[in-house]
Amino acid sequence: MATLPVILVAVDGSNQCMDTITYISRILSPNQINIELFHVKTEAPEAVFDLGGAEGFSTYEAEISNWNSLYGTQIQDFMDKARKVLTDAGFPPDAVNATIRSKKIGIARDIIDESELGCSAVVIGPKGFDTLPDFMMGSIAAKLAESITHVPLVIVGSQPEPHKVLVAFDRSRRIRKGFDKVSRLFSKSLEEILLCHIIRPLSVPHPVTCTYFTTRTEAHWLDEHSRRITSRAGAIARDADTRGFGTIVVGRRGTTAVEGFTMGRVTRKILSLAFNKAIWIV
Template sequence: MSDEKKILVTLDGSKRAERTVDYLCSFKPFRNRQVTLFNITTPVPEAYYDLTRDSFRKIAVAQVKAWEMGQKKIMTQFLEEARQEMIAAGYAPGNIGFKLSSREKGVARGILNEIRNNEYHCLVIRRRGSANSILGITMGGVAAKLVEKADTIPLIIAGTREIRHYLCIAVDGSPGSMHAVRFTADMMGKTDCRILLCAIMRTTVTDSVPEGQDPFADMSLQAKHMLDDALVQAKEILTRAGIPEDRIETRLVQGAQSRAGALLDVARTAECDTIVMSRRGVSDVENFSLGRIPRKIIYASRKFTIWLIP
């Protein structure tokens, strides 16, 4: 029985796109979902079809049309090969389809339109696309736009770390972080995955500190209690979803100079493959679609898979 929640996966036929397919094959919880492999082809400018005044230009137009058809054929073959690879990995044939769309005003805008016009559960992309991307740049132009603009749908940025089904979830007590926990519970429930719930605070405080003597110490203690409660709540959400309690670990990091840096250190040390975050933290500023910490994590964690939850 397939899950009706659909996943949209963007592929451009590049070597990096092949690694996205590898991620889909390795990540077992996706195998009972419906997946649409999606590509936006770039057509030849209409001006080329206006060159019909002499025989030379007619030949040129014919060659351009042949090139365009050839590109669509190549991409169709790539998507079909990706589909077959996923079926071999355990996906049901009826759960995987692919779609080609012609570029009109931009690749990112075309992907956003596809999201708006269909009911997708999440979007899977890579940090960079084709070989045209500049080496050394962490995010390609299309990916950067989608990170900023695709703020109504969970966004999965596929990484290169070996998939061990070990996820690190950033917990800060905000409604957004609880949304991230619930999304993870929905995706990973009733599996044998491992979850590391991580909360981070800049100050250091212990429960033995007497209250009422130092207002700053009191504030830190209150923050610690809030994070402790958030970790307990998050663990309850995951266990109710069917994740065994002994597969869930909670960790509160104190005295962090950088919350983004501390989260990355925890995920690296634990050898997680995925970091799960809310788009916004405790401030929840509506005018900004992406908080500072998620932005830093995305740009600094080139190998991790990132789940960015609205």
């Protein structure tokens, strides 16, 4: 019997993370996937490390102990709720595993190391508990976006619509192979998959250089040309918004990949423009 693919879901206990759990429960195929809920536990709040090593720990030893007890309970409660969301969506109980592990090196590094043990994709929310503007990724998500290149990475925004998938299709072999892999993970209940290919023209004449241009035709010209002069990333994000696609699948690097860079500029822009979507980087 073939081994089922494992989806590694990095969890932190935040409300945004529960949105991520809800999303994967709806877009993934329940009977063909195993889910690994993975949490890296820190030994103390981040603020304690700003106090200066062992001295800070000894000063607040009682507070840290209480925090650890409460933190452990909250994470376990979160795991139980996440498991219930997934099993209620049709995932068999034995297909959902929860792991809470003490930090070894760093949260991002530990997630990367775990992903190298044989998972088929890594899923994470964009911010966790970070109080950042909606269009900004948190530090953990940003590190994973740059570092996880061996398997698809899914960055799930705020409550994306799970039933419609837009594929940013180019001529690269990577997007074709990547989409072939991730499409096998998707639920059969998907309503629509759109292959979207943006062609950037070599040039677009400026209105003032057109002999036919007059004030009367200004609105018409802008309407006809606005779609041609937008950026590729902007066009993809706009189409996803206007047509109700909550998931965007994009290649990590396009046809003009530059050695030394792990992510192409179009993919990087999509991450910032489509912050309320689920972005599958393949």
